[in-house]
Amino acid sequence: MSEEVQHRRPNAVHPADPAWTDPEWLVTADPQQVHALLDTATDPGARTVAAVYRAALKAHPELAPEQRRQVLALTAARYGETALADRIRQAAVPGRPAPAWHPAWATGPATADPRLLRTLTGHAGPVIAVATATAGGRPLAVSAGRDATVRAWDLVTGGQLHVWEGSRTDPVSATTVELLALATATVDGRAHALTTDAEGTVRAWDLETGRPAGEFARNVQGVTVGRPALLTVDADGALSVWDPAARTLLGRHPAVLDIGVLDGRTVAATAARDGRVQVADLATGRLIGADHRILRAGRDTAGRAVAATRHPDGTVQVWDLDSGLPLPDADPDGIARTPGESLQDATVLTVAEGRAVAVTLADEEDPVLVGDLSGDRGGPTLWGPRTALLGTRRVAVLVRPDHMLDLWDLTPAGRRPDGTPELRSVPPGPPSADLGLADAGLADLGFEEGARPRLWETVAAGRRTGALTAGRRGGTGPAAASRPFTLDGRPALLAAGPDGTLTARTAEDGPALAELPAGHTDRVWAVDTLDAPDHPPLAVSTGLDRTVRVWDLTTHRPLGAPLAGHAGQVWDATLTTLDGRPTAVTAGADHTVRLWDLAGPHPAEGPRPGHTGDILALTTARIDGRDVAITAGADHTLRTWDLATGRPADDPVPADAAALTTTALKGRPVLVLATPDATLRTLDPATGHDLYDPVPTGHGRVLALAAALVDDRPVVVTAGSDRTVRRWDPATGEALGDALTGHTSRVTAVATLQLAGRPVAATGSWDKTVRLWDLTTGQPLGEPLTGHTDWVTTLAASTTADGAPVLISTARDRTLRRWDPATGRQLATLPLAHPATTTALTTPHPDHPPVTALTHGRTLTLTGPHPDEAHLFPHPIHALTPTPDGTLLVATGPELALLHPRGA
Incomplete structure (x- = not known):
């Protein structure tokens, strides 16, 4: 998401300071001093010089001035700045002669694009998503990487503020679940980062403090267990019962297999550590039902799966394992053991309220659940939707680290001036009599009637059909869709076709308002737009052709050459304003996040094409x-x-x-x-x-x-x-x-x-x-x-x-x-x-x-x-x-x- 940031850059050196045009100063000055001033360069020529210096920033402190002179001259030549390369080559270094050889030209990635503000490094793997926000008055970028970390950066200083382990690592296999998507949202005035991983887990962090805000319940159901209650299921299968009014935990049941209604009571079937199945009454939290020893299990003459058990009084009962109901007239001796069928190894059958719930197998850890606990009885299902309805409000359920409940109101409440969605927490209150189930999808946060940018699906949906579903960047229709902007006084979205084209539409599937000229030669992977004061509406798009393009949505034309700097695929791009200037933030497979000033010069010539291998x-x-x-x-x-x-x-x-x-x-x-x-x-x-x-x-x-x-x-x-x-x-x-x-x-x-x-x-x-x-x-x-x-x-x-x-x-x-x-x-x-x-x-x-x-x-x-x-x-x-x-x-x-x- 984007944030408008009014933050002054340091003004230690005026943009027109002659130091930027003095190659001797550039070559001989203390690199730390030059580094501190790089972001003060706003004049196009100074920005180019700063970008050339920045390209070898880590090497400069280790180089003698004559070596720095050679490296800077070569870097300038690599980016097509031959006149600058010649000026640097001739810079005087005390006690060292001018080099006898100099670069006439060089190829290379144009990482000295004068629009490049800075490169943020820290990820140990490709960066797959990026978003922006404002927290504590600071403009931030938030990035998610294949190294399974989420990082927050100060956009003014470039410093890393927070780093989190964004997904779970399996303790047995030591493999980490892949992060898929990232978003930011403001809840009650506080900025949050939201991520989802390949397991579908959605996590939230408070961007101001860096502390975890909680994990969203995957499955939510509204039920009545003597009072209105919410049921949530964790990633490990644990079922929690919550009081939505007090936001407190009423009960927790590990390893839930199913939930349903037995004799008017809402129950959960859980797997005990010894492999048996137990049944819990969710209203009281007590275990109900009893275990019956299985005499024989198999098929009866009608081909039904059945089991015969002996009651404590010595009587024998046959159970239909598909329905869980007893078969009063069945003959226990008519049960045939089917070779190879695991049913014949069943040892214990659990009965609750006169109904068979599960059987346990002697040679397996996991019990086999039998009997339909919900089915035709109309009870709740285990795999419910992700959201609940409180009256007319759709809410998402956040389980906080302190084991309290938080409800985020997803009903469109408007957007901040920069377009960032403004969400609310639902305050605790009396129980809602009309607590219900929401649709399976998450909230549609519309900005105008008829427009449906799916910000929330950025986090919740993860991947669909091999593409990153990213609300403003993706969906089931076009390859990607932007967040909204205004075009000729009308609300619009920028939608991408599978052939790399971009079209401005009234909605993602609405009428076309304008088509942008051919730019990308392969599928557009991410697209974002920005309506900034005193600037025409802009768009940034990144495609599988490894290019990042900037567009003026008023003229429908590209703004200069593609942004060149990342080595490899760029997986995400977003737009924001920094110090009133439109700015792009990109995430790349080269493990970096890069920041670009789009109000600066726009080079007409892109990077020199060349080999992609040595x-x-x-x-x-x-x-x-x-x-x-x-x-x-x-x-x-x-x-x-x-x-x-x-x-x-x-x-x-x-x-x-x-x-x-x-x-x-x-x-x-x-x-x-x-x-x-x-x-x-x-x-x-x-x-x-x-x-x-x-x-x-x-x-x-x-x-x-x-x-x-x-x-x-x-x-x-x-x-x-x-x-x-x-x-x-x-x-x-x-x-x-x-x-x-x-x-x-x-x-x-x-x-x-x-x-x-x-x-x-x-x-x-x-x-x-x-x-x-x-x-x-x-x-x-x-x-x-x-x-x-x-x-x-x-x-x-x-x-x-x-x-x-x-x-x-x-x-x-x-x-x-x-x-x-x-x-x-x-x-x-x-x-x-x-x-x-x-x-x-x-x-x-x-x-x-x-x-x-x-x-x-x-x-x-x-x-x-x-x-x-x-x-x-x-x-x-x-x-x-x-x-x-x-x-x-x-x-x-x-x-x-x-x-x-x-x-x-």
Whole structure:
């Protein structure tokens, strides 16, 4: 639910304070000082800077200023703010030179959306529902997560105020019941949070104190047991009898099996700990009835289930176990035992008021209930509705922690100015003579005649047909329906169709007033609306297409690009006002709750689409006169990127690739990839079509892949876990000659180069050696290059400024070694702090030696003519490659970044 909140943000810094436009202050200031001021930024430019800083908020205290400068510049580039990235890169840091390399562009989720106010973290699982309220004068967000907790947050400070275990944990299996839905409501001026779980249990908490307010009775019945009374049944099957006038407990009966009327008395059949069934008179609380020993149980000649018992006076009685009535003329000897039927194991039959109530089985804990206690006698049923009627008022029954009763009047009593339903507690009073049963559904809290937003069903109904039923967000008709708003002077609801469309209607199933343009490409999961003073009516919607969209309901148009920041599905969204500004609160599968200022700038461009899984391999090519990068992801797609802009250059192609490279056939680029099952494929990069059938390589696993020209013909080189190196013709898929053998362990790295005009492959292995091969003849060149004392893991080749070839290798021995491949001589050894996971050589300037790029985890280290510099990325780096113009392409998790050298 939403709350209108008039609360002033801190005003420590004026929105136009030049500090936000000073990159040196941003880089060198104490992170705690910057953090305290982030929420004061309201100018669009300042908000963008604050959002960039906030994206790596936890990392800043651990970073030196020069590292913070690099991280902030990269973050700005990830969100398309290249001008801001350039200003940050040039920020002066005392005693530290400007970095030699900088991000030209980067892909990534646009978590720096300037509308993002803050991210609330604390849940240990996906957050599935969110609502807002005001408690104690504070604006709050309340969230429910798959970690089975409910949390309350102060929207102004971002602090967590309360956390509750929102559902029951089974003591035997240790499994926790799943939370399904969340709502807030105000009762007698006090804000409450309400949740329901997969067992149907509805719980309430007082949001001001954080204390539990109670649990709603699942089943409620009005009866007369000498006085008007309410019957409720707990989740564990315990039956409670209440005086609704005094709100006190009259009696409690555990493990109730059924209730009914016997001889005019309301009774309950309960299961005793010893497995027997006892019958309790609910008016007095006393047990009635007696146990009779069963002589024989089975079927009589008419096929009826019967049992014969012996009375204390020695007489034998036969009972019809379906009706519970005695059969005076039945023959006990005519009872036949039916093989396999558990009835024959019955030992005790309980009789109350001349009626058989239950039998107990000797080998089972649970008794078998017999006889219809309610049925044709018109008595009450055990599984009654959730609400009761007091006169014309429909009430919900809340069992408080102090074992007292509270009745919440659900009769529509109006809404607060922000639309939040205002409920009342029914004061204690004299017994109501017309205490009755309500319908099985819960209250319809209408705001206008003909409109039926089901706020209460948000909590009570849980899930229906696989979708979250959330009153203002769900129902049995459209996929979701909003709470009410006013459109052109008429009350309206925003209803969602299963195809992702949104339509403004007079009611959920009423006439359409307006249709919003196509936005979501999959089902809308949650939708909310807001009528805020001095602002047009707004809506926010989240769909299974993983987008969150904001709509201006006056123009029927989206407000800017989708809200981008959550990593994964957004399960819920709601609207409120904070300091008079329309604000959205969203709940995501990334375990976070996020707060958005919708009165701020609305970026026209959304996040850059990209891989949804880690990038495992990449290469570059020139296609139709355009330089591109091609990436293979764990999401089973190949994607093509424009190297100049970082934007997608083509539609993704379904494919799995463990390694890939490019070459040319008849002047056209082709893509060669090795699949996880060691198959070699040659594809047209534009269409993704195979040029011929995939070819098994025989490697077991292809661990490395490279391309070269041999006599002006393309050749592909593969290396694998079978300890061999193989050559292939990419035009036909045929193997060229025999496998190249010599390594005594798996071959993990391949690089190609030219030696005196001859095409050569260099291979590195777990046997700690590097070998050179003549690709024309397939013969080894000289002796293996030795020196590493552990597995060789990466290789890279390039040329020096005078054209001489150079080869570098890294190994698990934490060294980098530079070789002269023409002589096989080791030129240098460089110790490494960590084993390198990827390596590349790039030459940004023809007059300078190659720059060596090494990665370990999220860190990229560049060594060359400038002082070494380290770049920290948001995700582990799985691949990198030099580009033809001397830049460096880095794959970090599912994202890409292009680094330029200074002056490029």
